[in-house]
Amino acid sequence: MPDSIFQEALIITVLASTLRGSIPMLLAALGESYSESSGILNLGIEGMMVAGAFSSFLVGLQTDIVPLGIFAAALIGAVMGAFTGLLVINLRLNQIVVGLGITISATAFCNLLHRVIFGNQFRILWGAGLTVEIPVLSKIPIIGQALFNQHWLVYVSIGLVPALYFILYKTRLGLRIRAVGQKPWAADASGVDVSRIRYFSLILAGALAGTGGAFLAVGDLAFFVPGMVQGRGYIAIVIVMLGQWNPIKVFLGSLLFGFALSLTSALQVLGVKVSPDFILAMPYLVVIVALILIAKSTSLPEAFCTPYKRGETL
Amino acid sequence: MKETLYSKAIPIAGSVLSIFSAFAAGGVILLFLGKDPLLLYGQLFIQGMGSTFGIVETLIKMAPLLIVSAGLLIAFSGGLWNLGVEGQFLMGAMLAGWLAPLLAPLLPLPVYFLALGLLGFAGGGVWALLPAILKARYDLNEIIMTLMMNYVALNLVSWLVKGPINDKTVVPAQTVLISMTHRMPMIPFTRIHMGLVIGLIVIIGVHWIIRRTTMGYQLRVLFANKRAAVHTGIRVKNITILSLIVSGGFAGIAGAGDVLAVKGLFQSGWNPMYGMTCIPLVFLARLNGYAVIFLAYFFSFLAVGGEFVARDQGIPIYFVHVIEGLMLLFFAGTAYLEDRRKG
Numbered sequence: 001m002p003d004s005i006f007q008e009a010l011i012i013t014v015l016a017s018t019l020r021g022s023i024p025m026l027l028a029a030l031g032e033s034y035s036e037s038s039g040i041l042n043l044g045i046e047g048m049m050v051a052g053a054f055s056s057f058l059v060g061l062q063t064d065i066v067p068l069g070i071f072a073a074a075l076i077g078a079v080m081g082a083f084t085g086l087l088v089i090n091l092r093l094n095q096i097v098v099g100l101g102i103t104i105s106a107t108a109f110c111n112l113l114h115r116v117i118f119g120n121q122f123r124i125l126w127g128a129g130l131t132v133e134i135p136v137l138s139k140i141p142i143i144g145q146a147l148f149n150q151h152w153l154v155y156v157s158i159g160l161v162p163a164l165y166f167i168l169y170k171t172r173l174g175l176r177i178r179a180v181g182q183k184p185w186a187a188d189a190s191g192v193d194v195s196r197i198r199y200f201s202l203i204l205a206g207a208l209a210g211t212g213g214a215f216l217a218v219g220d221l222a223f224f225v226p227g228m229v230q231g232r233g234y235i236a237i238v239i240v241m242l243g244q245w246n247p248i249k250v251f252l253g254s255l256l257f258g259f260a261l262s263l264t265s266a267l268q269v270l271g272v273k274v275s276p277d278f279i280l281a282m283p284y285l286v287v288i289v290a291l292i293l294i295a296k297s298t299s300l301p302e303a304f305c306t307p308y309k310r311g312e313t314l
Numbered sequence: 315m316k317e318t319l320y321s322k323a324i325p326i327a328g329s330v331l332s333i334f335s336a337f338a339a340g341g342v343i344l345l346f347l348g349k350d351p352l353l354l355y356g357q358l359f360i361q362g363m364g365s366t367f368g369i370v371e372t373l374i375k376m377a378p379l380l381i382v383s384a385g386l387l388i389a390f391s392g393g394l395w396n397l398g399v400e401g402q403f404l405m406g407a408m409l410a411g412w413l414a415p416l417l418a419p420l421l422p423l424p425v426y427f428l429a430l431g432l433l434g435f436a437g438g439g440v441w442a443l444l445p446a447i448l449k450a451r452y453d454l455n456e457i458i459m460t461l462m463m464n465y466v467a468l469n470l471v472s473w474l475v476k477g478p479i480n481d482k483t484v485v486p487a488q489t490v491l492i493s494m495t496h497r498m499p500m501i502p503f504t505r506i507h508m509g510l511v512i513g514l515i516v517i518i519g520v521h522w523i524i525r526r527t528t529m530g531y532q533l534r535v536l537f538a539n540k541r542a543a544v545h546t547g548i549r550v551k552n553i554t555i556l557s558l559i560v561s562g563g564f565a566g567i568a569g570a571g572d573v574l575a576v577k578g579l580f581q582s583g584w585n586p587m588y589g590m591t592c593i594p595l596v597f598l599a600r601l602n603g604y605a606v607i608f609l610a611y612f613f614s615f616l617a618v619g620g621e622f623v624a625r626d627q628g629i630p631i632y633f634v635h636v637i638e639g640l641m642l643l644f645f646a647g648t649a650y651l652e653d654r655r656k657g
Contacts, residue, residue, distance in 0.1 A: 043457070087643070091650040096395065096457065097597065098646050104590055105639030109343070112632035116347055234461045241458075275477065281469035284462045288444070291454060291462075 008142055014259075014266045015146035020220050022258025023157050024049065024212040024229075028236035029254055030157075030164050031208030033245040035081075037168065038201035039181035039303040043099020044084050045209045046233030047106030048077045052213025054110035057224035058117070060125050069125075070153065070214045077210020080106065081203040089198050092307030103233075111226040128222035151219045153211070158251070165247040177201055181301035184308040194308050209233065231284070238287050242294060253290075260286040324655075328648035329598045329605075333612075335647075336640035343636065344629070354627055361626075362619025370506060371618045372611060377509030377575070378403075378568040379595065379610040382588045384513075384520040385438075385564030386596045387603060391524050392557045393537035394449070398460030399565040399589040401467030402441045406434035406566025408471040410573040411580025412479040415490040426496065430570050438566020439559040441467060446558035450551040456558070468585065475582045487582035498575035507575040514607065516564065521603025533557060590635055591617070594642040613638070 028045055035042045042048075052073035060069030080102065087098045131149050138148040168174035179187040180197045188194050216232070217224045235257055243249030260283040267274055341351035362368045382399050389396035410430050417426055445459035472487075481490040498507040524530035532553055536543045543550050568588065573580055595613050599605035620634035 087646065091647065092653070093646040093649055097642060100397075100593060101639055101643035101646060103639075104594070104642060105636055108590075108632045108635030108639055112343075112630050112636055115630040115632060231461060231465050234458060238458055238462070241455075275473045277469045277473035277476065281466050281473075284465040284469075287462050288459070288466070291459060292448065 010266060010270065011142055012146045014262050015143065016150070017262035017266075018255060018258040019147060019150065019154060020258070021261035022254040023154055023219070024216040025232050025236045025239060025257055026161075026251060026254035027157055027212030027215065028209040028233055029239040029243070029250045030160060030247055031205030031212075032236050032240045033243065033247055033250050034164070034168065034177060034201040035198075035205035036240055036304070037181045037245045037301065038177045038198045039184065039301050039306065039308075040088060040198055040202060041095050041099065041237075041305050042081075042084060042202065042205050042209075043096055043237070044080065044102030044106070045099075045205070045236060046229060046231065047103035048080050048206050048209035049213035049216070049229045049233045050103075050107045050110050051076050051080060052210030053217035053229060054114060054213075054224050055210070056214030057125060057217045058113075060128060060218050061123065064127070066125070066128050066130075066218055069218055070211060073210040073214035074207045075210070077206040077208070077213070078203045079206070080210070081206020082199065084206070085199045085202040088307065089195050089202075092309065095305050107226075107229075110224075114224060114226060122223055122225055125218055125222045128218040129220065151215070153215050153219050157215075161247050161251045168245070168247065178301075180308075181303055184303050185310075185312070188308070188310060198308075209236075212236070235283065235287055238291060242290055256290070257283050257286060324652065325600050326605075328652065329600065329609075329645065332598060332641050332644035332648055335644040336637050339640050339644075340633065340637045343633075347629075349627065349629060354623055354629060357627060358616075358619040358623050361622040362615045368615070368618055368622070370504070372615045373506050373510055374576075375614040375617055376610050377507070377513045378572050378586070378588055379592060379614055380510075380513030380517050380606065381568035381571065382565050382592045383596050383599070383606045383610060384517045384603070385561040385568075386592055387517070387520050387524065387599075387601060387606065388533070388557050388564070389561035390596055391530070391537060391601050392533040392553065393540070394554060394558055394561070395457045396442065396445075396460050396558055396561045397457055397589065397593070398442060398445065398463045398467075398562065399592065400585065400587055401460075401464035402438035402562040402565035403569040403588060404467045404471050404585060405437035405441045405569070406563075407437075407569030407573045407577075407584075408474060408479070408580050409433045409437040409566075410570035411489040411492075411577070412474075414492045414496065414574065418493065418496040423496070427498075427574075430574060431567055434567040434570025435563035436566065438569065439563035441566070442558045442562025443555075446555040446562075449558065450554040464589075471580070472582055475580060479580075481579075489580045491579050492574065496574075497578060498571065509571045509575050512567075512571065513610075516567075517603050517606050517610075520564075521606075524601075524603070529553070591638055594638045594645070597645050598641060 028049055032042055032045055055076045056069035056073035059072040060066045084098060084102060087093045088095050129151065132152045134148040138144045168177065176187065176192050176197050179192060180194050184194045213229060216228065239250055239253040239257065242253045263282055264276065264279045267279060337355065344351040344354055362372065382403065386396060386399065410433055413433055414430055417429055421429060441463055445456045445463060448454040448459055449456040475489060476487045479489055481488055498509060500507055501511060524533060532548045535546065535548060536550060536553060540550065591613050595609050596606065599609050616634050616637065620631050623629055624631045
C-alpha cells in the first residue's frame with residue numbers, strides 16, 4: 001500500500017510544518033497582544049524579530065550552546081522593548097515613527113554585522129533545530145510524530161498560550177494592563193502605575209518577539225540570512241488584530257498562517273507544479289483576505305497609540 | 315517677521331540635529347567594528363561630494379528618491395501611512411520592463427515615453443487601490459495592508475519574470491532588454507538622464523498642490539483633524555482613495571523610470587528598497603517639498619558615497635541604512651524637544 005504510506009507522510013509533513021511555521025508568529029503575536037492591550041502599537045516588532053534571529057544565531061555559533069543563543073535573543077528583544085518604552089512612554093514620541101525607525105535600524109544593523117562577521121558565507125549552526133520526542137505521546141499514529149516530536153521551544157510556546165491568557169484575563173496584573181490600554185487616567189487615579197505597566201508589556205513583547213525570531217533562525221532552521229523574517233512581525237500584528245488580543249484566538253490565528261506557510265512543503269511533497277513564488281505569496285494573501293473579512297469588526301483599545309500624560313484625557 | 319524666521323529655523327535645526335546625531339551614533343558603531351569613523355566619514359564626503367564623478371552619480375540617483383518622496387509627501391500630508399512604496403515601485407518597474415520592448419516598435423518616441431509613464435503610474439496606483447478602498451470604506455489600518463501588499467508584489471513580480479514575461483532567449487530571469495534608442499534621454503551635454511528633471515517637476519508640483527490648492531488644503535485638514543474634515547463637508551473617502559492611489563502611482567513612475575534609464579530591463583530579485591530611504595527622508599523634510607529636494611540630494615550622496623566606502627574601506631552598504639534608520643529615530647526625538655519648548 002505505497003499510496004497510504006504516502007498520504008500519511010503528507011499529513012505528517014503538513015501538520016508538523018504548520019505547527020513549526022506558526023511558532024515565530026505565535027511568540028511575537030503573544031507579546032504584541034500584551035503591548036497592544038496596554039495601548040501601545042509595537043511596529044518595531046519586525047526589527048526585534050530580525051535582531052532575535054541574528055543574535056541567537058551569532059551567540060549559538062560562538063558558544064556552541066543553542067539554548068544560550070535563544071536566551072540572548074530574548075534578552076536583546078527585551079532591551080529593545082525597554083528602549084521603545086523609553087521613547088514612546090517617557091518621551092511620548094509617535095509610536096509609528098519610532099517603530100519604523102527601530103525596524104529599519106535593527107534590520108540594517110543585523111545585516112551589517114552579518115556581512116562584517118561572516119562576509120558572503122552563510123554558515124550553518126550544527127546542532128540547531130533538534131527535536132525532542134515526547135515518550136508515549138509521540139507513538140500515537142500520525143499525529144504523534146507530527147505534534148510530539150518537535151523542538152522544545154514549540155512546547156514552551158504552546159504552554160505560554162494558556163498561561164498568558166490566564167494572566168491577561170484572570171489576574172490583577174492583566175486587569176491593570178487592559179485598564180491602562182482603555183482608560184489610562186482612570187487606572188492612574190486608582191493607583192496603577194501606567195508607565196510601569198506599559199513598560200512591562202513592551203519588555204515582554206520585545207522578549208517574545210526576539211524569541212520568535214530566534215526560533216526561526218535556530219529552531220526551525222539552522223542559519224541566518226538577511227531578509228529571512230520577511231514581514232512575520234507585521235503578520236503577528238495582523239494576528240493580534242484578528243484575535244482581539246486574546247492569546248487563545250491569537251494561537252488559532254497563528255496556526256492559520258502556519259498552515260499557509262506549510263503549503264510550500266506540502267505541494268513539494270505532492271509534486272504539484274506550482275511556482276514557489278506563488279506559494280510564498282500565500283501567507284500574505286491569507287492575511288489580506290482575513291483583514292477584508294474582519295474589516296467591519298475591528299476595534300482597538302481606547303487609548304491605543306496615545307501617550308499618557310497625567311492630567312490629560314483623550 | 316522675526317517670529318516667522320524663528321519659527322522656520324526651529325524645524326530645520328531639529329532635522330539637522332537628527333542628521334548629526336545619527337552620524338555620531340553611526341560613528342560609535344564604526345568604532346565597535348574596529349573602523350576609524352573620521353577616516354570613513356572623510357572618505358564618504360570627499361568621494362561623494364568632492365569629486366565630479368561622485369556629484370554626477372548623486373544627481374543621477376536622486377531621480378527615484380524625488381519621485382517616490384513626492385508620492386509619500388501626498389499620503390503623509392493627509393496622515394495616510396503608505397508604507398507600500400516598495401511594492402508599488404516594483405509593479406511600475408515590472409510593467410515598464412515587460413511592455414517597453416513591445417511598445418517600442420509601435421509608438422513614436424514621445425508617445426512611447428508618455429505611455430510608459432502612465433503604465434508605471436497604473437502599476438503603482440493599482441497596488442495602492444485595495445488598501446485605499448479598505449481604508450476609506452472600513453477605516454481598515456492602511457499601515458498593515460500596504461506592508462502586506464509589498465510582500466505579495468515581491469513574489470508576484472518574481473513569478474512573472476521567471477515565467478510569463480521572461481525573455482526566453484537568455485538564462486537569467488529577466489525581461490527583454492530595451493534597445494538603447496528607447497532608453498530615457500539624457501539632459502543635454504551630460505550623462506544625467508531626464509529622470510532628475512521629471513523628479514524636480516514632480517516634487518515642486520506636489521508641493522504646490524499641497525500648499526496652494528483646495529485639494530491640498532483638504533488633505534491637510536484631514537491630517538490635522540479627521541472629524542473636522544468630515545464636518546466641513548470634505549469628501550474624506552474620495553480624498554483618501556485618490557491620495558493613496560496617486561501616492562502609489564508616483565512610486566510606480568519611479569520604478570518605470572529606473573527601468574528605462576538605469577536598468578534597461580526588469581530583473582528577478584531586483585529591489586532597491588527606496589521606501590527604507592524615502593520614509594525617513596520625507597519625515598526629516600517635515601513634509602516640505604523644497605526640503606525634500608535638499609534631502610534627496612543628501613540621501614543620494616549617502617548611497618553613492620556609501621558604495622565608494624563599501625568598496626574601499628570594507629564597510630558594507632548596509633551601514634547607510636543603519637544611519638537612515640537612526641535619523642528617523644532621532645527625528646522622532648526632536649518632537650520631544652519641541653514639545654518641551656512649547657511647555
